[in-house]
Amino acid sequence: MPRKIVETNSRVSLRIPSEDKALLVRAVDLEQTTLTDxxxxxxxxxxxxxxxQAERVELNQRDSLHVLDLLENPPAPNTKLMQAAQNLPPSP
Structure with missing residues (x-):
């Protein structure tokens, strides 16, 4: 379960095995930077x-052409879409 982010603290604590930390420290030395950076x-x-990756959708050429065709020639609205449109609150 995700934990709530504490907005007043910019610290992050990690518990990692010593072998993993040693690997990080070695990389830090090679990059000549700090562990934090x-x-x-x-x-x-x-x-x-x-x-x-989660927010981007990549389409192949066939699917791209299909989407463009649907945008240029949209299908007629079905019953569910018409009911949903009728149930929308009036615009201000």
């Missing part, structure tokens, strides 16, 4: 990748 840089890269 190293972890933040790569964690943010990973976060951006995860978000992009």
């Amino acid at each position: 190293f972890m933040l840089r790569y964690a943010l890269q990973a976060a951006r990748t995860v978000i992009e």
